[in-house]
Amino acid sequence: MQLEHRRIVIGITGGIAAYKCPQLIRLLIKQGADVWAAMTENAEKLVSKATIEALTHHPVADDIFAAPEDIGHIGLVSKADLYLIAPATANTIAKLAAGIADNMVTAAALSAPCRTVIAPAMNSRMYRHPATQANLETLKERGVIIIPPADGDLACGETGPGRMREPEEIAAYITALLSHTALPFAENTLLPQPEAPRELTAQKLLPKANGAGLRVLITAGPTEEPIDPVRIITNRSSGRMGFALAQAARERGAEVALVAGPVHLQTPAGVSRISVKTAQDMYDAVKAKLDSVDIVVGCAAVSDYRLAYVYDQKLTKEEHGDSLTLTLIKNEDIISMVGHSSPRPFTVGFAAETHDGDKHAREKLQRKNLDLIVLNDVSQSGIGFNSDENAVTVYDRDGKVTEIGRAPKSAVAASLMNIIFDAARAAKGTA
């Protein structure tokens, strides 16, 4: 639900691709968006107003003078997070470039206080026409985001550029834009380059994103302690919870560094990954970044011990016979080092416990000087280590306990990052 609490206004104009709007609206609503629609008179000849009203659960705005006392064309977009015109006809694009406001769609565009995104759709000769290209250039210069049409079969029977992007692609683009994940079609020159993401995120696109402007370091996965050149001591951590946290943090507008132990998971888009193997490597990587982060979340299952002596040749049965004793020594506790550092980032630890979880979590919160600790009961099957789902309990320094019930790790990560960002902001006094 990456578009939760977002209001998106869609302006539908008289292009044949208007038939794709019901699907586009459904996809945006599925992501949690509150969608409102405006339609031109010609759009209503191509897709039914009743369908759009049934899907959005709101009346369609199509008449500037319908309720003059409400000044509808201003009210419609005044609280929007984004104004999307899809499909955008050549005619409407020309009107937008000229600043004409003769219907609900164009008048709303002039008064929109939010970002405007348009998805042009038309015959390829209309699209290539110098007038259309010049109008698009004008809009681009004014900061309108253009989702370039695809090359392909057109409704008129011709082939070429002008085909509106599929609803799935547009919904993915809007979701990425509003949640600040990597933008699809980024290499296309008509689209804004994401070179100033933090400013865009913090000031224009994501005023409601609780992670915007924050720098987060997350550790994830297991560590590996070598015994000899071919053997290691490790644990069952899959890294999925930490990676889900990194993705959730990124989706909330934060700058995210992920220090990951040896796992074969794909790095979430827009997250910078530092791959490590041993607990000592992880410790060094975290320490090196401490001065440049606001929040550290220690989700990795770090080996508590390493071998006192790593054999440089493979151990053999011939040499060691029926029993072999390995001496282990304690590793540095990474999250405790973070909790006791100065200046100190907002520090969140994880406690993976098989018994007495509540007692251990509270004790670790104190001893490691954490702001929050997340208890993971790894004795329960189906949650925690190497599972798709998790259920956790969050403890804070004031004794507040928050339960996050069993859910896919992505959903648990989303709830956790909301708690972490809100608590970190409150601690900084910027809530």
Ligand SMILES: Cc1cc2nc3c(=O)[nH]c(=O)nc-3n(C[C@H](O)[C@H](O)[C@H](O)COP(=O)(O)O)c2cc1C
């Ligand atoms: C069946 C049909 C399909 C059309 N498809 C498009 C189109 O895809 N793109 C476009 O720019 N114009 C298209 N037009 C022409 C527009 O409807 C026309 O330019 C109209 O003035 C647009 O009005 P509006 O921008 O206010 O909706 C189409 C017209 C018809 C009859």
